[in-house]
Amino acid sequence: MLLSIRNLSKSFPGTLALDDVDFELRAGEVHALLGENGAGKSTLIKCLTGAYRRDSGEIRLEGNPISPASTSEAQELGIGTVYQEVNLLPNLTVAQNLTFGREPRRFGLVDGRAQRKMAQEMLSGYNLDIDVGRDLGAYSVAIQQIVAIARAVALSGKVLILDEPTASLDAAEVRMLFDVVRDLRDQGLGIVFVSHFLDQVFEICDRLTVLRNGRKITTEVVADLDRLTLIEHMLGRELEEATEHEAAQKDPHSRSRPELLRFEGIGRDGVVEPFDMTVHKGEVIGLAGLLGSGRTESAELMFGVRASQGGRTRDADGPVAHGNPREAIQSGFGFAPEDRKTDGIVADLSVRENIILALQAHRGWTRPIPRSEQNRLADEYIAKLDIRTSDAEKAIGDLSGGNQQKVVLARWLAMNPRFLILDEPTRGIDVGAHAEILRLIHEMTGQGMAVLVISSEFDELIAVADRVIVLRDRRHTGELSGSDVTSDAIVREIARDDADPRTQRGAA
Amino acid sequence: MTINPRLYPLLATIGIFIAAYIVCWIQFPYMLSTRVAGNLLTDNAYLGIVAVGMTLVILSGGIDLSVGSVIAFSGVFIAVLLRETGLHPLVVFVLLLGVTTAFGAAMGGVIHVLGMPAFIVTLAGMFLARGASYMLTIDSVPIQHPFYELLKDAYWLMPGKGRLTLIGIVMLLSVAVGAVVAHRTRFGASVFALGGGERTARLMGVRVGATTVGIYAFSGFMAGVSGIVFSIYTGSGYPLATVGTELTAIAAVVIGGTLLTGGAGYVLGTLFGVLTMGLIQTYIVFDGSLSSWWTKIVIGILLLLFILLQRGLVRATAVRA
């Protein structure tokens, strides 16, 4: 066994990120590490590469216990990592990147000629014909990725961890990368492959290990596994009962309600394939799909964060503009993004100011919301959404994640939008707040607002959505509604191997 | 063999310099003489030297506002020490370089430890160095030392009767040293790495703290050398001298093709940036009818041009990636 991990645990304040995890990697295999957000993949990798110190358990490399304290120490031991956002320097040449830290020197000075020669030797066998004297940034991400692999292999040479290496590559580039990975495997390296593209896992991996909620669920040989079982392992759904109970509350006729908005041909190359969507008054639409399937991107296209190439949007009165966020807001849209910290909250501003921000921006700076009205709004939503804060003047950055999310929700509710998009509204929120947010969604739609919920928690979609649109590989592939909205059905829809366009049931 | 795109800004700088020189030469044939060339080097020696230090700072993504004050401090320090003590100038030089290097290192340390923008830290350094020179003297102190006369008059007579003075040679040497440090050492590679992104640099094994201290220490050292050269050039130390030189140096670095956000550029480019700025001044002197304010305007236009050029290049590479 090349690498073996036993009983690894790691906790952070408030969460147990890894709970007694075992993992084994053989020389000459590609081993996939799978799991949804928060499963513990990245914590496991960080423990391996020395970015985190583990709390307990042991790691053995070729039988010897190791505990790397830094990435460079892990590298010297033989564990190299390549990340999705290539961790090399685009402003240095390929040769400089490859030889960084061990440049060949003559009389104490870096020998440029020898450096280029060394770089070329490092790249031989990777089937790359590039000028190593050029800036790395001049080459495509795929080539940068391979250069990063070459550096990691040369530096470490035993274990190679590929963390989402294909996330921004096209099909031809993925093939190119996989050729390299196969070569390295045949040379006897142990490769850990982290990806959320299941096709790719099935294509290149020998074995796979699934993590969920910080625990190891299973390790399987890929060839013996079908897609459905795998997704069930990843999502861990055994809740037929709950599903039926929830499904009873659904309105099977949500699509017969009056039409609110009709999106047609919204899409962008390399982001999401053009899709249609019809939104009805007072309905909740769920967007389901694995990470990277294009859920968030669809929302961003609808809210104008990214511009759609072509397509049009109409309501009963005619065309609706949503080319940028301000236009979308004018058209009565709202969007609570996935990453609260960077895109949602304005950390140093108070709860009150965060609540009124969108409304104020909408009214324009010349018409300030009177302070008494601001206080009323703040107090109203603090009470209504049960936001736990000592007072409305507290900086939002000092609140817990769930309460921050509620403030962002309040910001949009204060706008009274007709179409609200919630991207992972319950991510990182405790159970109580979770239920409250779902209750709030129901309340909002009761007044005619349409809500689009993106979530990787299928329970949540089932509990809240009237119908669920399923995405796969940046494509809207199917739709479930009424009593069809079950965990099982969603999983099956995601797993369906050939997403035949004919089966695409699009929006009405 | 195509040209490596990373060379574009450098080639643009050299191209502009040559084109400008040709324009000058067509109007004033005398400008193509070693005398003018020699003077160009001599008159801009102190600026060239300090700009070399500034190039490294900017390559790392930082900025050093203190250098103008440090040059003034150096002149005053030398003049006062020579007046008050019997030390040989060479000993004073060594002392001075020790002081300015340590000063730069201290600023680098503060930047790293406090995690504050280089802009504000070196602004404090600027006040401090200027204040320190005021405390030594508030007058212009002439330097009268036989050794200084020797330094001032040392030159190599080029063909064509142009004088390549000692301080001109010191500048060329500084550029050479700067180029070697930036492009041919591991320290230099770390400087570029920092300019490319601190987080990634750290992951690639750059010792960020030590490198930051080293960069500002180098800039302080170069400012010290520049101060020595300036004191030779003017023959005195004056605490009000070289106010604003830091900004001229930054402009020279940018016109020299270095990316102001760090991570890309050549020390050699800075030399041409300095020479281009000197050339504009020389042209205006030769012309006689043009007013000196055109220098500032032309330099401003060049600055804008290079900043836009680099923005374009950055965008172009970003699109391809």
Place this chain on the structure above:
Amino acid sequence: MKRSFRRVLPQLLTLAALMALVTLFFPQFLSIDYAGGRLSGPVIDVLKRGAPVALLAVGMTLVIATRGIDLSVGTIMAISGAVAAWALSSGWGAGPAVILAVGAGLVCGLWNGCLVAIVGIQPIVATLILMTSGRGIAQLITEGRILTFDAGPFAWLGSGILLGLPVPVFIWVLTAVGVAALMRRTALGLLVESIGINRSASALAGVNATVLLIAVYMASGLCAALAGIIATADIRGADANNAGLWLELDAILAVVIGGTSLLGGRFSVAASVLGAMIIQTIDTGILLAGFPSEYNLVIKAGLVLMILLIQSPNLVGHWHFLRHSLRRDPDASPRGAKS
């Protein structure tokens, strides 16, 4: 009101301590005479001489609140002064001269704002361009001479007396009060702070960051133009070389002393002009107290270092406890008006 008072309390205390210190060395510091319809005394002098930096600090506060910086304000002073002097010497009246000068300042601000907000150049670089070339433009206008003009209504703006006080004092106080009111009585202050803290989140909430950024740089240009008018009117001449030279650094210092973080966000115009007054008190005080003026810069350096220590993100953990104990203060009424 309580809240905003607490915000400027450190600056007020610093200023008071400084004044006490100066009085210790120069007992007449606080004495004010009244003769011939005008008040005079060191304090009045501080108020008048501090006018340019105070004005610059008002505009700079807004720019820094958006996470930017404006290096060109000193140069804009020179340009607007040159424009005013040119207008006067070409026979225009004081009114048109002021309008033209202010217009020049706004155009300069518009240029900076477009480079920052539309072209996307970092503020320090974008404003460096105007800082370098602007003095050349000012000299172009004055043709390299010091353009002088006769005493008249324009000169009154620099050296006149109104209600016993120098006119520049009224200009900066009114500008500061006006800008502060504009920021806090409209929603501008909130929107400016929000783009300074988190531009991406603000844009998603529908804040028009591009227009706001341009407006902020234009405001800075406007304040610089007013400062330039005062400086020009005071000496009855436009000196393109020296007007406002290096005042941008004092203005930045004033804002930083005023507690507005260079990393953007919460700002206080009142605290910034107090910062300007602190700087001017040091300047004047050192002179009066009989210390050599060379101490001035060393004291400024010390001030910056102190502020660095307070604002450092790496040390913020140590200050955290302090901040929280302040926040938990029972006096902090949530309904307290902020402006």
